[in-house]
Amino acid sequence: MKLDCRGANMVKRNPTAFLKEEYQKIQAEGREWVHRKLETPSETQVVVDGQELLMLCSNNYLNLSNHPHLKKRAIEAVEKYGAGSGSVRAIAGNMAIHEEWEKKHADFKEQEASIVWMSGFIANEGAIPTLVRRDDFIISDQLNHGSIIDGVRLTKTVRTIYDHVDMGSLEDRLREADAADPNGEKRILVITDGVFSMDGDMAPLDEIQKLSEEYGAMIFVDDAHGDGVLGRDKKGKGIVDHFSLQGKVQVEMNTYSKAMGVVGGSIVGSQDLVNYLRNTGRSYLLSGSQPPGVAGAAIGSLELLDPKSEYFIPVVEKLLENCNYFKNEIVNIGFDHPITAASAECPTAIVPIICGENEVATKMSNRLMEEGIFALPIMFPMVPRGTARIRVMMNAGLTKDDLNLALGTFEKLGKELKIF
Ligand SMILES: Cc1ncc(COP(=O)(O)O)c(C=O)c1O
Secondary structure, three states: OOOOOOOOOOOOOOOOHHHHHHHHHHHHOOOOOOOOOEOOOOOOEEEEOOEEEEEOOOOOOOOOOOOHHHHHHHHHHHHHHOOOOOOEOOOOOOOHHHHHHHHHHHHHHOOOEEEEEOOHHHHHHHHHHHHOOOOOEEEEEOOOOHHHHHHHHOOOOEEEEEOOOOHHHHHHHHHHHHHOOOOOOOOEEEEEEOEOOOOOOEOOHHHHHHHHHHHOOEEEEEOOOOOOOOOHHHOOOOHHHHOOOOOOOOEEEEEOOOOOOOOOEEEEEOHHHHHHHHHHOHHHHOOEOOOHHHHHHHHHHHHHHOOOOOOOOOHHHHHHHHHHHHHHHHHHHOOOOOOHHHOOOOOOOEEEEEEEOHHHHHHHHHHHHHOOEEOOEEOOOOOOOOOEEEEEEOOOOOOHHHHHHHHHHHHHHHHHOOOO
16 A cells, blocks of 8 residues: 555645746846857857857967867877776876876976866865865955865865955964964965956965965965966966965966866875875866866967977967056056056956946946957956956957957947946
8 A cells, every 4th residue: 555645735846846946036136147159269259149259258368278289289189098088097097198287287387296187176176175174274365266165165174264365364364273273283274366356366475475384374376367377487387486486385276277278177286285185185086087188288288388398489478468458558548447556566367347337337248249349247246336347358369459449449338338
């Protein structure tokens, strides 16, 4: 006899009704991420949903994603190793090409060793929980990326936030952690983005390093937007090199999905760090390894950035030239751009162009598209109310004519929308 566990009058539960209801709510509140369809490679000139546009919103800072050398290296790798790796690294998916990638990456970063993960997000989420125990301390910048926030949430440690790039606030948190552990037995992990993705501002890593050293804390920097952009002598080695801190920042996360033009996350540091992560990082150990084609393309991008390589191209220099020109001109036009005044000290490729309220930024983005420019708005609640913006990403492949066209269009629309 079949037993009915629930009363006859009870309403039958619909297990998936929430999917449509929630989605409709997202749409009604104007929060939907409408996915535009790119019909060409990610270059400076693209076709998006059938329309030819100037690309100003990809993270392909060095314009490498469709570079012939990367494609050649990807094809060679596929021909030699196949389309997939067949396993996780620790079992049967550790190919010679993965090790070559890691060695080249560590050399580029002037570090002892590196470990490659499927993406930067996965690297953050997998590595952070291995570095602290239940009652240790994590001290994290208020505006850190979501992948850091998720990595921190996976820990059972004492988590605190310091005010964005505020060194007084960081020191307060360090002092509190220190006072709670008079025997110095606990670990303190300070985590920061290198370049913050909303404003394009940089973490004061030199000051963070000094404070952390004083309190015996370990530093984890996510250099997703500094890699291939920042660094001394226009070499693109990233924020650690920018501040000459090699060997003093214990954990550095890099991603290949932005300036490097491919995909993949990499953590660089000491050999001890890498040995440890290879044996503890769950999203490394329990996830298939990178397809050989990705590894090949990533090696290709490192070859292009290596001045000793026969394939070297001075692409970082071109990017920085474009960044400087665009940031200065956008202010000359009359836009408010929060970090332009310090652009020489802050040579990042993210240029937020402040429009004000959400509706103005949306209108600006729509009008830009009508005028042939692809640049998307970032709005409240992702940024404070009244600072909705078009976030322009610079690209080494943009010509002076492209930049002037974009600047002319911003000027015209800024006046049309009464932004200045
Ligand atoms: C600061 C920061 N960290 C990590 C990531 C994730 O990188 P990936 O695209 O390699 O997953 C991003 C990407 O948006 C980012 O902006």
